Amino acid sequence: MASYPDLRLRRLRDLEPLRRMVRETRLSAANFIYPLFVTHGQDVQEPIPPMPGCCQWSLDRLGQEAQEVAALGIPAVLLFGLPAEKDPLGTGAYDPEGIVQEAVRVVKQAAPGLLVITDVCLCEYTDHGHCGIVKKDRVDNDQTLELLARTALSQVNSGADMVAPSAMMDGQVRAIRQALNAAGQHNVPVMGYAAKYASAFYGPFRVAADSAPQFGDRRGYQMDPANVRMAMREIESDIAEGADIVMVKPALAYLDVVREARQKFDHPLAVYNVSGEYSLVKAAASNGWVDEKLITLELLTAMRRAGADIIISYHAKDVARWLREG
Numbered sequence: 001m002a003s004y005p006d007l008r009l010r011r012l013r014d015l016e017p018l019r020r021m022v023r024e025t026r027l028s029a030a031n032f033i034y035p036l037f038v039t040h041g042q043d044v045q046e047p048i049p050p051m052p053g054c055c056q057w058s059l060d061r062l063g064q065e066a067q068e069v070a071a072l073g074i075p076a077v078l079l080f081g082l083p084a085e086k087d088p089l090g091t092g093a094y095d096p097e098g099i100v101q102e103a104v105r106v107v108k109q110a111a112p113g114l115l116v117i118t119d120v121c122l123c124e125y126t127d128h129g130h131c132g133i134v135k136k137d138r139v140d141n142d143q144t145l146e147l148l149a150r151t152a153l154s155q156v157n158s159g160a161d162m163v164a165p166s167a168m169m170d171g172q173v174r175a176i177r178q179a180l181n182a183a184g185q186h187n188v189p190v191m192g193y194a195a196k197y198a199s200a201f202y203g204p205f206r207v208a209a210d211s212a213p214q215f216g217d218r219r220g221y222q223m224d225p226a227n228v229r230m231a232m233r234e235i236e237s238d239i240a241e242g243a244d245i246v247m248v249k250p251a252l253a254y255l256d257v258v259r260e261a262r263q264k265f266d267h268p269l270a271v272y273n274v275s276g277e278y279s280l281v282k283a284a285a286s287n288g289w290v291d292e293k294l295i296t297l298e299l300l301t302a303m304r305r306a307g308a309d310i311i312i313s314y315h316a317k318d319v320a321r322w323l324r325e326g
C-alpha cells in the first residue's frame, strides 16, 4: 500500500511531457463555437465597448471574418443579428431577407466548410426587447412558438446548418423540429438552450445586440439561478422535444449544473461562456490584474472538466491562436 514517503504524487508533475501525458481534460479549437454580431451598413466593423475584441460586422465585412475563424480551426459560428427596424412582432427575425438570413448566405459563400448556427429568438427584433410576443405585459408562450418556428425555418432556408432556440418558451424545440420536418429539413439539428438562466451575465450582450427588455425582466421565462433540479427538467424536456444538443447557460457560475447534466444525460452538452464572463476577464486583464491567457485557459478548461463537450465563447479566436502556439 503506497502512502508517503513511497507515494509521491509530485512525481507525475515534475516534467512537462509527463504532465501533458496524464492531463485528464483537453481544450481544442474543435470544441468551440464563435458568436458573431451582424449589422446593416457598409464597411462596418464596430467595436463593442464592453466586449473588447468583438465587433458588429456589416455583411460586406463578414465573409473575411468568417474565413479567419475557419482558418483558426474553429468549426462553427453562431450568428446574431441587429435588424434595421424593430416592431412588436419581431418581424425582422423571420424576414427571408433579414439580416441573419443574409448573413448566413454570406458566411456559407465565404467559408463553405464552416458550420453556421443561428440563434432563434425574437429579442433582437422586438421593439419591447422581450423574447416573444407580449400580451398584457406578459410574454405569450404559445403565440410565440409559431414565430420561433418560422424564424428557424427561414434561417435554414437561407442555408443555416443548425438552429439554436434561446427564447426559453415551453415547446420551442418541438415547434421548430416539426416545422423543419414538415419542410423536409429532417437533417438539420437543433441545439436547445435548454437550461438558460435569468442572468446578470448577459449585460454586455444586450449592448452588443441591442436587445435589453424595455420593461420588466426575463425572469418570467428564463430560469431562476437558484435552481438545479429544474434545470434537469428543462434539459429532459428539450431532449423529449427532439433537441440534438443541449446547453447550460451561462457557464462559469453554473458548473455544478453542467456536471449534473453530464452525469444524467448522454446528449452532447454545450455551455455558453457568456458576454459578462468575457467582459470580467477582459477588464481585469486590461488592468494587468490577471494574466489573460492563463486565466482564460483555466476557466475554459474548468468548463470542459465539468462536462461540457462544446463551448460557445467570445474567447474562441484567442484560444485557437494560443493552442496553435502551444
Ligand code: PBG
Pocket: 119, 121, 123, 131, 166, 167, 201, 202, 203, 204, 205, 206, 211, 273, 274, 275, 276
Ligand atoms: C437571446 C440571447 C441572449 C444571449 C444569447 N441569446 C440574451 C438574453 O437572453 O438576454 C446572451 C449571450 C451572452 O450574454 O453572451 N435571447
